[in-house]
Amino acid sequence: xxxxxxxxxxxxxxxxxxxxxxxxxxxxxxxxxxxxxxxxxxxxxxxxxxxxxxxxxxxxxxxxxxxxxxxxxxxxxxxxxxxxxxxxxxxxxxxxxxxxxxxxxxxxxxxxxxxxxxxxxxxxxxxxxxxxxxxxxxxxxxxxxxxxxxxxxxxxxxxxxxxxxxxxxxxxxxxxxxxxxxxxxxxxxxxxxxxxxxxxxxxxxxxxxxxxxxxxxxxxxxxxxxxxxxxxxxxxxxxxxxxxxxxxxxxxxxxxxxxxxxxxxxxxxxxxxxxxxxxxxxxxxxxxxxxxxxxxxxxxxxxxxxxxxxxxxxxxxxxxxxxxxxxxxxxxxxxxxxxxxxxxxxxxxxxxxxxxxxxxxxxxxxxxxxxxxxxxxxxxxxxxxxxxxxxxxxxxxxxxxxx
Amino acid sequence: xxxxxxxxxxxxxxxxxxxxxxxxxxxxxxxxxxxxxxxxxxxxxxxxxxxxxxxxxxxxxxxxxxxxxxxxxxxxxxxxxxxxxxxxxxxxxxxxxxxxxxxxxxxxxxxxxxxxxxxxxxxxxxxxxxxxxxxxxxxxxxxxxxxxxxxxxxxxxxxxxxxxxxxxxxxxxxxxxxxxxxxxxxxxxxxxxxxxxxxxxxxxxxxxxxxxxxxxxxxxxxxxxxxxxxxxxxxxxxxxxxxxxxxxxxxxxxxxxxxxxxxxxxxxxxxxxxxxxxxxxxxxxxxxxxxxxxxxxxxxxxxxxxxxxxxxxxxxxxxxxxxxx
Numbered sequence: 001x002x003x004x005x006x007x008x009x010x011x012x013x014x015x016x017x018x019x020x021x022x023x024x025x026x027x028x029x030x031x032x033x034x035x036x037x038x039x040x041x042x043x044x045x046x047x048x049x050x051x052x053x054x055x056x057x058x059x060x061x062x063x064x065x066x067x068x069x070x071x072x073x074x075x076x077x078x079x080x081x082x083x084x085x086x087x088x089x090x091x092x093x094x095x096x097x098x099x100x101x102x103x104x105x106x107x108x109x110x111x112x113x114x115x116x117x118x119x120x121x122x123x124x125x126x127x128x129x130x131x132x133x134x135x136x137x138x139x140x141x142x143x144x145x146x147x148x149x150x151x152x153x154x155x156x157x158x159x160x161x162x163x164x165x166x167x168x169x170x171x172x173x174x175x176x177x178x179x180x181x182x183x184x185x186x187x188x189x190x191x192x193x194x195x196x197x198x199x200x201x202x203x204x205x206x207x208x209x210x211x212x213x214x215x216x217x218x219x220x221x222x223x224x225x226x227x228x229x230x231x232x233x234x235x236x237x238x239x240x241x242x243x244x245x246x247x248x249x250x251x252x253x254x255x256x257x258x259x260x261x262x263x264x265x266x267x268x269x270x271x272x273x274x275x276x277x278x279x280x281x282x283x284x285x286x287x288x289x290x291x292x293x294x295x296x297x298x299x300x301x302x303x304x305x306x307x308x309x310x311x312x313x314x315x316x317x318x319x320x321x322x323x324x325x326x327x328x329x330x331x332x333x334x335x336x337x338x339x340x341x342x343x344x345x346x347x348x349x350x351x352x353x354x355x356x357x358x359x360x361x362x363x364x365x366x367x368x369x370x371x372x373x374x375x376x377x378x379x380x381x382x383x384x385x386x387x388x389x390x391x392x393x394x395x396x397x398x399x400x401x402x403x
Numbered sequence: 404x405x406x407x408x409x410x411x412x413x414x415x416x417x418x419x420x421x422x423x424x425x426x427x428x429x430x431x432x433x434x435x436x437x438x439x440x441x442x443x444x445x446x447x448x449x450x451x452x453x454x455x456x457x458x459x460x461x462x463x464x465x466x467x468x469x470x471x472x473x474x475x476x477x478x479x480x481x482x483x484x485x486x487x488x489x490x491x492x493x494x495x496x497x498x499x500x501x502x503x504x505x506x507x508x509x510x511x512x513x514x515x516x517x518x519x520x521x522x523x524x525x526x527x528x529x530x531x532x533x534x535x536x537x538x539x540x541x542x543x544x545x546x547x548x549x550x551x552x553x554x555x556x557x558x559x560x561x562x563x564x565x566x567x568x569x570x571x572x573x574x575x576x577x578x579x580x581x582x583x584x585x586x587x588x589x590x591x592x593x594x595x596x597x598x599x600x601x602x603x604x605x606x607x608x609x610x611x612x613x614x615x616x617x618x619x620x621x622x623x624x625x626x627x628x629x630x631x632x633x634x635x636x637x638x639x640x641x642x643x644x645x646x647x648x649x650x651x652x653x654x655x656x657x658x659x660x661x662x663x664x665x666x667x668x669x670x671x672x673x674x675x676x677x678x679x680x681x682x683x684x685x686x687x688x689x690x691x692x693x694x695x696x697x698x699x700x701x702x703x704x705x706x707x708x709x710x711x712x713x714x715x716x717x718x719x720x721x722x723x724x725x726x727x728x
Contacts, residue, residue, distance in 0.1 A: 036694075037693075037694065074694060076684070076694070078646075078648045079551055079642070079644055079648060080642050080644070080646065080648060080649075081684060083642050083644060084445060084448055084642070084685060085685070087442075087569075088444065088445065088685075091442065091444075091569075092442050104550055105549055105551050105646050108550050108553045109551075109553055109643075109644050109646075112553060112554045128550065130550070135553070173541045173542060173548050173549060174547070174550070175548060175549045201538075202541065
């Protein structure tokens with residue numbers, strides 16, 4: 001009898017022990033790292049931190065007995081600042097997962113550190129498709145979008161809807177060249193033609209000579225293989241030259257809803273681009289956007305901020321299922337083995353190279369007259385199914401993919 | 404001849420030199436125990452920037468030449484040092500030396516062109532050349548464009564010391580810093596340094612005394628460029644990356660800021676200035692968008708309240724007190 005009691009109590013103790021989760025430092029610590037004040041601050045920035053906190057709240061972490069803490073930092077778009085913060089977070093401050101990180105150079109640095117320290121890095125902000133290609137590793141998931149998906153989505157859809165001839169306005173450095181080449185390949189593969197391209201220096205103020213060449217090329221589509229301020233400036237000046245009114249269409253390769261907001265509909269109208277998420281697509285998104293706007297001075301969420309939300313939810317699911325956040329590679333393996341599902345991104349999967357697979361959308365910026373409410377900026381023209389939206393697994397050159 | 408010039412500029416007493424050496428010993432002593440309390444990677448970053456600022460200070464503080472393009476030596480050395488280690492399999496010390504040598508050669512070319520002009524024209528020539536280097540780095544294949552050179556392996560220093568461990572590498576970086584700092588100190592306090600100061604104070608007089616001023620300026624420029632290169636190549640190994648940030652004109656501006664905050668023309672000023680600026684960048688990162696505002700505010704305070712920089716003001720206070728006593 002006594003032996004029995006002992007056995008039972010031991011069993012209970014053991015059960016209790018295994019039910020009690022083993023989180024490092026007793027908390028799951030999420031570090032949101034992005035640009036809080038510079039050119040990408042609107043794309044993720046403070047709103048991204050809000051999205052991560054919201055995800056923790058919606059997941060009901062406190063009710064489930066999980067202690068989750070969200071911290072944030074500004075990497076100022078400098079790889080050395082970002083890499084310093086990441087090392088300190090992982091080594092000293094007990095951060096288990098870093099999320100977001102726009103600016104590809106910073107993200108490429110941090111994915112190495114996550115691997116070295118065996119922690120987790122979920123990239124919602126970075127663009128470079130190298131992150132799941134030759135720079136891929138077992139501690140990283142690329143959540144929201146990448147350059148290949150944007151070039152492919154926009155290029156293909158536009159050719160299929162009649163935009164056969166293209167002229168590129170390309171930022172003259174590696175990123176611009178890659179974007180031009182990727183998009184050009186897609187255009188040609190789908191039966192379109194590239195009639196020419198003009199290269200402009202990074203951070204150009206005066207696009208007039210480049211735009212005149214684009215205009216006189218008579219191409220149907222002017223593809224903007226540039227980013228950030230260059231995209232905004234080229235679109236503004238294209239409006240001054242009446243390029244869109246003259247019948248040519250602009251196609252931005254790397255555009256966010258906040259860029260449309262900055263440009264205004266009058267200037268941006270008719271622009272086509274690819275996005276992973278748009279706030280006015282369904283009720284769940286609208287509800288999220290409403291809360292977001294209330295907390296962020298009326299701004300509406302971008303795809304990057306929605307991606308942060310989605311990635312944090314999935315991370316918490318995996319960690320809760322494993323009852324541990326200690327081994328980064330194992331957590332990521334668990335995340336890859338589980339299908340993803342949340343209210344913003346719906347259902348999806350994570351591929352072995354770390355690519356989160358979900359639908360992408362081709363959108364067109366509305367005319368000012370069509371916009372009925374604040375931030376009512378684009379219409380979704382086409383859904384690009386997940387299987388077509390991202391680079392085929394075998395083309396990435398990721399060493400995790402067994403051939 | 405050299406004694407004549409030495410007499411024209413205020414040469415330091417033996418006591419002042421000793422005080423500087425004692426302060427240096429204290430600084431290294433603090434450096435030896437600092438990793439107990441502070442994160443080593445952060446300390447290494449401070450040391451690299453302190454060295455960079457010291458190299459810059461050698462030029463502006465002791466020769467009176469305001470270079471607005473020092474990022475080109477820092478950044479290019481980071482690229483070539485990192486590349487040689489990653490792609491050609493150089494050992495870390497060879498990579499650092501190679502980066503330093505490239506910094507020196509670039510310094511020679513830039514110096515030959517730039518020292519023909521003075522004041523604002525000198526600054527503009529260096530800025531223009533530095534922008535050329537920036538655009539070269541943006542376009543060149545080996546730099547990886549926007550992405551930079553990533554995952555530079557650290558390996559073993561001198562084939563013996565495993566510097567993959569942050570703490571071990573910290574002591575190596577501290578040794579590099581101490582060596583370079585002593586070199587600068589020795590230069591400044593040598594007859595060569597006295598001539599440099601003479602040029603700063605009154606260039607026509609130095610010429611009239613028979614000095615080939617251009618040769619002296621060029622040598623100082625090359626030395627400064629080489630040391631900036633040393634800092635850059637070391638930093639590339641610390642962070643295991645070299646990126647465009649290191650060659651932008653903002654980086655040239657940052658080193659001016661560090662030197663001004665710490666105290667231009669003082670031997671320890673740049674070290675203090677670098678520590679202050681880097682600490683702000685790192686520990687205020689949590690304030691998000693407010694970092695730049697705080698940084699700007701502190702800069703305004705320094706310019707308004709302590710013109711001579713932190714170390715400059717302390718030195719002033721010290722000499723005044725000594726004179727009173």
